[in-house]
Amino acid sequence: MLGSGLASGRSAAAASPGAPAPASSNAYAAEQLEQARALRERCLVDDTGYELLRSLTRQVGPRFAGSPGDARAVAWALERLRALGFKNVHAEPVTVPHWIRGTCSAELVSPWPQQLAAAALGGSVGTPDAGLEAEIVPVTNLDELSRGDTTRFAGRIVFYTGRMQRAQNGSGYGVAVTVRGRGAAEAARRGAVGVVIRSVGTDRNRLPHTGSMRNEAGDVQIPALAISNPDADLLEDQLALGQPVRLRMRSTSQWADSVRSANVIGEIPGRERPRELVVLGAHLDSWDLGTGAQDDGAGVAIMTAAARMIGLSPERPRRTVRLVLFANEEFGLSGARTYARDHAGEAAAHVLGMESDLGAYAPLGLRSRVLPEKLGAIRDMQRVLAPLGVEYRGNDASGDADVGQLVPLGIPVCDLDTDATEYFDWHHTANDTFDKVDPDLLRRNVACYAVLAWLAADYAPGFGRAPKTR
Amino acid sequence: MLGSGLASGRSAAAASPGAPAPASSNAYAAEQLEQARALRERCLVDDTGYELLRSLTRQVGPRFAGSPGDARAVAWALERLRALGFKNVHAEPVTVPHWIRGTCSAELVSPWPQQLAAAALGGSVGTPDAGLEAEIVPVTNLDELSRGDTTRFAGRIVFYTGRMQRAQNGSGYGVAVTVRGRGAAEAARRGAVGVVIRSVGTDRNRLPHTGSMRNEAGDVQIPALAISNPDADLLEDQLALGQPVRLRMRSTSQWADSVRSANVIGEIPGRERPRELVVLGAHLDSWDLGTGAQDDGAGVAIMTAAARMIGLSPERPRRTVRLVLFANEEFGLSGARTYARDHAGEAAAHVLGMESDLGAYAPLGLRSRVLPEKLGAIRDMQRVLAPLGVEYRGNDASGDADVGQLVPLGIPVCDLDTDATEYFDWHHTANDTFDKVDPDLLRRNVACYAVLAWLAADYAPGFGRAPKTR
Missing domain, CATH: 3.40.630.10 (Zn peptidases)
Incomplete structure (x- = not known):
């Protein structure tokens, strides 16, 4: 689906x-x-x-x-x-x-280094070979991104924190998945250099959820990864202490x-x-x-x-x-x-x-x-x-x-x-x-x-x- | 634990x-x-x-x-x-x-190629740089290994299939974990070149369970990996059709x-x-x-x-x-x-x-x-x-x-x-x-x-x- x-x-x-x-x-x-x-x-x-x-x-x-x-x-x-x-x-x-997915990694660099379980979103461009490192800016979803002070995002990695809600009719998916499709493009418009999203999924396993991005003509393309729900928890938890959190991401994704x-x-x-x-x-x-x-x-x-x-x-x-x-x-x-x-x-x-x-x-x-x-x-x-x-x-x-x-x-x-x-x-x-x-x-x-x-x-x-x- | x-x-x-x-x-x-x-x-x-x-x-x-x-x-x-x-x-x-864990991979080569989710067991030696490829021989546990026709194992990768049972007192662990400790050494004694174990765990996630091996003086050391329960299911399922199943494993584990x-x-x-x-x-x-x-x-x-x-x-x-x-x-x-x-x-x-x-x-x-x-x-x-x-x-x-x-x-x-x-x-x-x-x-x-x-x-x-x- x-x-x-x-x-x-x-x-x-x-x-x-x-x-x-x-x-x-x-x-x-x-x-x-x-x-x-x-x-x-x-x-x-x-x-x-x-x-x-x-x-x-x-x-x-x-x-x-x-x-x-x-x-x-x-x-x-x-x-x-x-x-x-x-x-x-x-x-x-x-x-x-x-x-082609290639390989991918994401790593908290500071203040407390840890590896994250990540997967490139389908259609994402790769990072430079050496990877990409920047400070994380969290936003809940696209609405919050569009309301935010745009200068906050320039040169940063935007982290979409919105969590998918479990429901018998699957209705949480439509709400949560918008950031997967358009999160990177919208962040790029505001100067972001990369995007990480909380996985669009209801589990608590360290297995990220991939899925396709929705690229449109004129989009600036920046690398976009999903991290698993527990890793998103960890990232939010580090951010909660108020110190700058830096992430390094690397992906060899490419189009053929x-x-x-x-x-x-x-x-x-x-x-x-x-x-x-x-x-x-x-x-x-x-x-x-x-x-x-x-x-x-x-x-x-x-x-x-x-x-x-x-x-x-x-x-x-x-x-x-x-x-x-x-x-x-x-x-x-x-x-x-x-x-x-x-x-x-x-x-x-x-x-x-x-x-x-x-x-x-x-x-x-x-x-x-x-x-x-x-x-x-x-x-x-x-x-x-x-x-x-x-x-x-x-x-x-x-x-x-x-x-x-x-x-x-x-x-x-x-x-x-x-x-x-x-x-x-x-x-x-x-x-x-x-x-x-x-x-x-x-x-x-x-x-x-x-x-x-x-x-x-x-x-x-x-x-x-x-x-x-x- | x-x-x-x-x-x-x-x-x-x-x-x-x-x-x-x-x-x-x-x-x-x-x-x-x-x-x-x-x-x-x-x-x-x-x-x-x-x-x-x-x-x-x-x-x-x-x-x-x-x-x-x-x-x-x-x-x-x-x-x-x-x-x-x-x-x-x-x-x-x-x-x-x-x-040092290094990196690790396991891949079914034939008859139907697929990547497996694997992790080196703690203390395992690495494979040659190019990896190690051999036919899989399944055995349930150490008892079955010791009763088996030893010639079956020479040059092969032994796959321990025993599944840990869920129990409130955790008693399934002691039964299942013996292959983690001694599975590689006992297989090596019979000429095996590598070991894969079904993860010692009760979940159905594609996340392998690591843990320590128990090396003893005189053991011949061969690489040993755990694969997740779903991957073990897949491997058993391929074996069930009766054709030879070949696995390639690669691990850069090493001692320092x-x-x-x-x-x-x-x-x-x-x-x-x-x-x-x-x-x-x-x-x-x-x-x-x-x-x-x-x-x-x-x-x-x-x-x-x-x-x-x-x-x-x-x-x-x-x-x-x-x-x-x-x-x-x-x-x-x-x-x-x-x-x-x-x-x-x-x-x-x-x-x-x-x-x-x-x-x-x-x-x-x-x-x-x-x-x-x-x-x-x-x-x-x-x-x-x-x-x-x-x-x-x-x-x-x-x-x-x-x-x-x-x-x-x-x-x-x-x-x-x-x-x-x-x-x-x-x-x-x-x-x-x-x-x-x-x-x-x-x-x-x-x-x-x-x-x-x-x-x-x-x-x-x-x-x-x-x-x-x-």
Whole structure:
């Protein structure tokens, strides 16, 4: 999961829990609902998804856009989809930016020397070879930076101290992550020579959270590092005594030429209208520090398994279920943008899109973004998921980072809200590994998406276009 | 906390919980017990210990024996004890071995390349400059190694897979830690060229647990690394597919000449018999990866605060409370051995010893190691601590790693058992930082040791010598 869009969107939406449930309109025949329930039950005892995730993290591991792992991931996905019986399995070329992390260190020099656990933010420039040393100026966030006396920052390293708050809906992320995207550029405008941010994460491990910066034309680029939460505590603690605190940072991060990657696509053809599509999306790339298990190996595994389980159903749905494993979500949404561009001509054939990119945690709520007259079908879907704890939460779905790129094309989307309480403990850190994923929770996600996709693909009237506003 | 002695000892002892409580013998006058209870209450609202720990972790940080941080820690302790009003504050020289970690990496080369999070074990030799690459052979532990077909290990890297079990009494540590001490030497005897161990720890973070190896004369020395639990999972998972797994390890660890460090001592003089001593011990050194907050900054803070609170009591106890902050517990008990040697002549003046070296967690039990006729006084002590949840657990105290060196001199000891459930999540990792310590639990420890030391120092008959057997 990349950025601020989803979580901040959810934050607003969560302010109105218990949105009025649309009335049932008998959108589905009893037999269809029975098939969906049976599919749900089969998914709850199937380990296709969990074993896919094991394989991806074991045999590919980190797969940052443009890295050798990225290329291995594409090959892995093509091979796995074919082995699982998907049709029309192919890679669609995507050009991705190529940033190389290199090595990085951060060290308090005075008054009390200590090493800090740090990681360069994605897209950061490196320091001079000898490193960069300056006095630290703390600010809470971008608001405080913009209000501050600008002369304080000239020649200094700005330290963003804001701490991400833990929340079931992940809403703390959108609030905290702004400094990751724009903190360096805004500090540079005020003369700062470097930036350190408190990790955007809810854990207390000495493992920094990386993530992408958002560079814009005209930005002055200065090196930017994240330090782990305990190291941020230490730095604040040294600053609290009122003496000047000096930091030395060193990073060999650099940009290289763009690289070819690919979206990987596979389909479960529909029985009646194979050219009409329900899209199940997840992103194949990951950050480089961990093995991308929760972000977004889980999504890859969940959506692949959900489509596979539909393929194994006694009756295929009317329409095709298209699995899209997007390239480079983390570092600029290259895959989703390329897909939206290349497939704009067949936008009308896309009946509904869904994405899994918040780990494999307990499903809690279903959101839709469909025309009001289609809410009866959504309500029927939610009822099939209700035994798994899924409530209906409103018609304000975003489609998440990748599938959200399809919304401007008028393609309806659904979101499955999951429990994000723990997700940001691991997100974008070396700790995002297979052991953090619970197989039962993963199966529950597979069941939800399989049911949603099967029912969407089998809904005879279709969903039309998405409403222009939420 | 260093090694296997304490936890394995406790493991055995814990098999007989609810040891018969010694009957009260009215060892203390009502007024003494009232003073102890009042001291307990004052400790529960005092933050001397927590602020000491903040200062030690902020202003000194890592303080591995022989490192610059070790020297800074000695200076810090002398300054702090004087500022807190201790008497006879001084440093007693201790020669410590000096091992330099250098840098370290471990990388799966085939069949599926991935970087592992690794740390050299303390005392390990380095690899050749170019690194060392070999096929991995997994074994659970030393028993399995010794039973195995020895020819399997020649030219290979042995991977010890045994996993430490979480337990309230920390008993999993003694079981698991044997491979850390002797795993490399035993593998080398069978022709192995390197060793990797699953971290001796109960967490699932990608932060390896270091700790000392136990070298003996005649050992062939080969490089030994710990990998984090998630990395050990990954390595096992790759091995499970049955293909040869090759690892490349590189470490620049090396030995240097021994260095002078010091035990730091300060006293709260007794009002009647100042030459008789109750010793409160903790170790000032720490491992180098974290800031040694739980191990054993907490012990330093707890024992210093406990002695300080006794110094602030309306009535000083009869005897002197001597605080000893030991040098180099982690890498060979240099400080405790030097203290025991240098103070053997005044062994008879040592009435009782206690040590805090299991972090700042909930106190649960009191153990003693005194003559049977002294158990009435111990029982009275425990009663004052009962409102804090401390039960009496038997006459089998060990004195722990440092103060345990005084037991052969006939010096009685007490142990305060604390809840070790979480301690081995942080132990010997980069994660052992200030944020992991709960101020309320730390205060409870201060209260317990202050009460125990005050009552021991004020117990007119004294405790005589320790029993030869437990």
